Amino acid sequence: MYNRLTKLLGIRYPIIQAGMVWNSGWKLASAVSNSGGLGLIGSGSMNPEILQEHIVKCQKATQFPFGVNVPLLYSKIEQQMDVIIQNNVPIVFTSAGNPSIWTDTLKQKGIIVAHVVSSVKFAQKAQNSGVDIIVAEGFEAGGHNGREETTTMVLIPIVKKAIHIPLIAAGGIGSGSAMLAAMALGAEGVQIGSRFAITHESSSHLKFKHKVVDLMDGDTVLTLKELAPVRLIKNAFYNDVLSAYQKGASKEELARLLGKGRAKLGMFEGDLDQGELEIGQVSAQLDSIKSAWKLMDELVREFNKTFRSLKSM
Amino acid sequence: MYNRLTKLLGIRYPIIQAGMVWNSGWKLASAVSNSGGLGLIGSGSMNPEILQEHIVKCQKATQFPFGVNVPLLYSKIEQQMDVIIQNNVPIVFTSAGNPSIWTDTLKQKGIIVAHVVSSVKFAQKAQNSGVDIIVAEGFEAGGHNGREETTTMVLIPIVKKAIHIPLIAAGGIGSGSAMLAAMALGAEGVQIGSRFAITHESSSHLKFKHKVVDLMDGDTVLTLKELAPVRLIKNAFYNDVLSAYQKGASKEELARLLGKGRAKLGMFEGDLDQGELEIGQVSAQLDSIKSAWKLMDELVREFNKTFRSLKSM
Numbered sequence: 001m002y003n004r005l006t007k008l009l010g011i012r013y014p015i016i017q018a019g020m021v022w023n024s025g026w027k028l029a030s031a032v033s034n035s036g037g038l039g040l041i042g043s044g045s046m047n048p049e050i051l052q053e054h055i056v057k058c059q060k061a062t063q064f065p066f067g068v069n070v071p072l073l074y075s076k077i078e079q080q081m082d083v084i085i086q087n088n089v090p091i092v093f094t095s096a097g098n099p100s101i102w103t104d105t106l107k108q109k110g111i112i113v114a115h116v117v118s119s120v121k122f123a124q125k126a127q128n129s130g131v132d133i134i135v136a137e138g139f140e141a142g143g144h145n146g147r148e149e150t151t152t153m154v155l156i157p158i159v160k161k162a163i164h165i166p167l168i169a170a171g172g173i174g175s176g177s178a179m180l181a182a183m184a185l186g187a188e189g190v191q192i193g194s195r196f197a198i199t200h201e202s203s204s205h206l207k208f209k210h211k212v213v214d215l216m217d218g219d220t221v222l223t224l225k226e227l228a229p230v231r232l233i234k235n236a237f238y239n240d241v242l243s244a245y246q247k248g249a250s251k252e253e254l255a256r257l258l259g260k261g262r263a264k265l266g267m268f269e270g271d272l273d274q275g276e277l278e279i280g281q282v283s284a285q286l287d288s289i290k291s292a293w294k295l296m297d298e299l300v301r302e303f304n305k306t307f308r309s310l311k312s313m
Numbered sequence: 314m315y316n317r318l319t320k321l322l323g324i325r326y327p328i329i330q331a332g333m334v335w336n337s338g339w340k341l342a343s344a345v346s347n348s349g350g351l352g353l354i355g356s357g358s359m360n361p362e363i364l365q366e367h368i369v370k371c372q373k374a375t376q377f378p379f380g381v382n383v384p385l386l387y388s389k390i391e392q393q394m395d396v397i398i399q400n401n402v403p404i405v406f407t408s409a410g411n412p413s414i415w416t417d418t419l420k421q422k423g424i425i426v427a428h429v430v431s432s433v434k435f436a437q438k439a440q441n442s443g444v445d446i447i448v449a450e451g452f453e454a455g456g457h458n459g460r461e462e463t464t465t466m467v468l469i470p471i472v473k474k475a476i477h478i479p480l481i482a483a484g485g486i487g488s489g490s491a492m493l494a495a496m497a498l499g500a501e502g503v504q505i506g507s508r509f510a511i512t513h514e515s516s517s518h519l520k521f522k523h524k525v526v527d528l529m530d531g532d533t534v535l536t537l538k539e540l541a542p543v544r545l546i547k548n549a550f551y552n553d554v555l556s557a558y559q560k561g562a563s564k565e566e567l568a569r570l571l572g573k574g575r576a577k578l579g580m581f582e583g584d585l586d587q588g589e590l591e592i593g594q595v596s597a598q599l600d601s602i603k604s605a606w607k608l609m610d611e612l613v614r615e616f617n618k619t620f621r622s623l624k625s626m
Binding site for chain 1: 314326432433451452453460461462463464465466467468470471474484485486487488490491493494495496497498499529530531534535561593594595597598613616617619620621623624625626
């Protein structure tokens with residue numbers, strides 16, 4: 001599976017582990033990169049000092065390429081980018097913001113830039129801003145998400161048609177079979193979040209991982225669209241959000257209800273009731289916690305097994 | 314592409330044309346069956362006399378198997394089923410209701426029964442009620458839809474794992490590539506609606522077909538969840554729905570706003586402003602109106618082309 005994406009990123013398999021707040025530190029990122037994929041440190045839950053520490057540890061733990069995911073709306077974005085540039089991180093995935101502001105700066109330093117989008121319009125804008133790679137993420141994805149609600153099955157072919165640079169599919173991909181499906185739709189690689197979030201190397205709380213294993217279809221929801229749309233588990237906190245909606249809460253009231261630190265409370269500290277538990281719909285398919293290298297091995301085996309089972313018409 | 318689904322249905326290609334109100338009468342159903350797929354007459358917009366007429370005309374127009382789609386909540390359901398049984402329709406697709414009520418009756422008459430579901434739970438219930446085939450339909454599908462919002466990419470693998478009878482994927486499938494993706498996810502066939510809705514043989518208004526061709530991603534929405542969730546085009550009528558929601562409208566007020574006959578007004582009579590225009594997200598991929606036989610030919614060619622382009626890892 002050698003293609004222009006694996007060549008550009010210097011990886012063996014076109015599998016990217018999504019950068020996820022409170023889940024993907026240096027342990028997960030280095031484990032994935034050491035297994036032939038691309039590991040991403042999720043900087044959205046790190047202050048610049050912590051990010052620096054994770055980058056340095058990741059560099060010691062792997063000789064292979066890894067990257068950092070940066071939500072562009074992050075308040076300390078300039079310091080984050082300084083840390084990334086000064087520590088010679090080779091690859092940056094940006095999301096949740098305007099790619100035209102940072103892409104030039106990063107590319108002048110020789111950094112490969114990917115940008116996450118949820119629509120054709122944003123894919124074209126990102127390509128025009130000079131990014132090297134587009135990640136198109138469907139409605140089913142966990143965490144922060146677009147407002148258009150376009151699913152991966154529909155989004156990948158239309159983004160593929162609209163751009164000429166490499167395309168990574170994200171959202172709803174939890175197996176080698178789904179990876180093959182994404183490639184059939186036109187993707188050149190996949191970004192997988194939820195399934196990596198429950199590996200041993202993920203830094204989220206074990207209670208959160210077990211909760212994810214127990215989820216069925218319909219147990220997550222895309223909500224808080226007035227603030228920043230986010231897919232999370234329907235728990236006690238979500239019930240409070242629902243009550244607030246039913247009472248006609250304003251955007252300000254919703255922001256107050258969300259407060260600060262709920263994602264940390266839920267995913268990192270393991271408060272399954274009051275925390276914000278971000279995960280994708282694909283959680284309904286997940287049934288065990290394992291190591292990242294075993295997961296990578298499974299993805300490749302599943303992909304090849306499904307590939308061999310397909311027939312022409 | 315011979316598998317247990319094509320064998321059971323007696324068709325050449327595992328492509329089912331969805332039964333769609335105001336779109337799929339005998340002309341479309343017979344054209345699809347004559348092209349090697351399975352055509353379905355959508356009985357949801359027909360009274361029993363009209364349904365009888367369409368069945369008889371379809372029988373004259375094709376020697377191949379075709380079916381009828383029956384929304385189980387339809388008010389004249391007993392008369393519809395009588396017409397279907399008395400006219401020896403070989404295949405029935407049921408949706409929007411409890412499959413345990415009609416499945417036995419239909420099967421005793423030798424009719425093959427498929428049931429449309431949107432979740433694992435409903436798939437298992439349908440299998441337990443004795444249906445022969447499950448159609449699992451994702452959030453991106455047009456028209457009436459489930460409340461769980463699970464997308465096709467996520468839904469197909471979990472339904473596949475939960476049942477042992479043949480599985481058809483629906484929702485977001487608008488090309489041979491997406492058909493291949495659905496097969497990779499575990500489906501044994503696909504049901505395609507939107508792309509058949511804009512064929513020459515579809516009975517919807519030409520204005521509606523042109524409108525669908527012009528749609529971009531984000532132009533449809535799943536709404537009216539308090540009544541029966543439906544995916545439709547964001548038009549003037551939808552703006553009225555949105556205003557009603559913003560004013561905190563009750564279920565009764567929403568029902569009054571929807572009124573009766575809006576789907577006919579929009580899709581059959583071509584009122585693009587005040588009509589209810591049901592279509593899937595995949596409309597964003599569609600760019601031309603063509604005949605059903607040409608579409609069938611394209612689907613097979615696209616499938617095989619994409620199949621040949623895939624590589625193992």
